[in-house]
Amino acid sequence: MTKRRKRPCHSFLRMPRKKTTSDKKIFLVDDHPAFRAGMKAILGLEPGWEVCGEAGNAREALTAIETAAPDLVMTDISMPGRSGLELIKDLRAVVPTVRVLALSMHEDSVYALRVLQAGGDGYLNKETPAEEIVEAIRRIFEGQRMFKPEQLATRPPGLPEREASGAVDGIEFLTDRELEVFELLGHGRSTREVAATLGMSNRTAEVHRANIKRKLDFSNAAELTHAAYQWVYQQVNKA
Numbered sequence: 001m002t003k004r005r006k007r008p009c010h011s012f013l014r015m016p017r018k019k020t021t022s023d024k025k026i027f028l029v030d031d032h033p034a035f036r037a038g039m040k041a042i043l044g045l046e047p048g049w050e051v052c053g054e055a056g057n058a059r060e061a062l063t064a065i066e067t068a069a070p071d072l073v074m075t076d077i078s079m080p081g082r083s084g085l086e087l088i089k090d091l092r093a094v095v096p097t098v099r100v101l102a103l104s105m106h107e108d109s110v111y112a113l114r115v116l117q118a119g120g121d122g123y124l125n126k127e128t129p130a131e132e133i134v135e136a137i138r139r140i141f142e143g144q145r146m147f148k149p150e151q152l153a154t155r156p157p158g159l160p161e162r163e164a165s166g167a168v169d170g171i172e173f174l175t176d177r178e179l180e181v182f183e184l185l186g187h188g189r190s191t192r193e194v195a196a197t198l199g200m201s202n203r204t205a206e207v208h209r210a211n212i213k214r215k216l217d218f219s220n221a222a223e224l225t226h227a228a229y230q231w232v233y234q235q236v237n238k239a
Contacts, residue, residue, distance in 0.1 A: 025072075026051050026072050027055075027065055027072070027074070028051060029056075029058065029075035031076065031080055032076075035126075039133075053067075057080055062090050072098065072099040072100070072137060073099070076103055077102055078106070081197070084102055085114055088119050100119070100121050101120070101121060101124065102115045102120050103123075105125070113172075114179075115147075116147055123146070182228050183231075185225055191205045191206055209221075
């Protein structure tokens with residue numbers, strides 16, 4: 001009686017797909033784990049794309065990105081500690097070849113130009129449909145920059161004339177750091193809490209607050225706080 005030859009065990013195993021030179025690695029930076037998980041699932045469906053890492057803040061991201069060596073970093077703008085804008089500037093100094101796509105819940109005209117000036121390759125609102133985010137990433141990989149003309153139709157910060165209009169007249173004159181402070185004030189944070197969140201001294205936070213009040217021409221702290229609250233409310237509840 002002849003014995004049946006046993007089939008080798010490895011014939012039942014599914015071998016992992018080998019990476020090719022066309023594979024693209026993406027790193028996610030956002031302080032909301034649920035958002036990172038959702039984006040990871042969406043991007044993982046694209047052939048040749050791999051989410052190679054993620055981080056919940058800019059400091060963790062910078063260290064991890066140097067090791068992971070992604071082709072593109074997708075980062076939130078508003079995060080505890082250093083902002084996404086600061087991360088973009090850091091990346092341009094450390095890994096200048098990496099592409100960066102920024103996302104934010106805020107009005108496009110507030111942050112898009114700042115992202116471009118910091119060295120970013122594109123800006124999208126977080127309400128953008130998933131398929132449009134995927135298409136934007138694909139175009140950035142092709143060497144394009146993803147900014148809409150209307151996103152950049154605002155006066156750059158620091159120019160002498162005040163022609164801005166909107167919920168807070170002159171907000172584009174604030175520096176990136178001052179805008180972070182203004183946003184936190186709108187979320188009801190005290191000066192001490194702002195300092196702790198952004199990793200600065202109380203004195204520095206007070207200086208930023210005073211500069212904001214001066215640039216936006218508010219008479220007192222109450223006017224500043226009220227305007228900051230209204231601005232944040234408008235961003236969160238905009239149509």
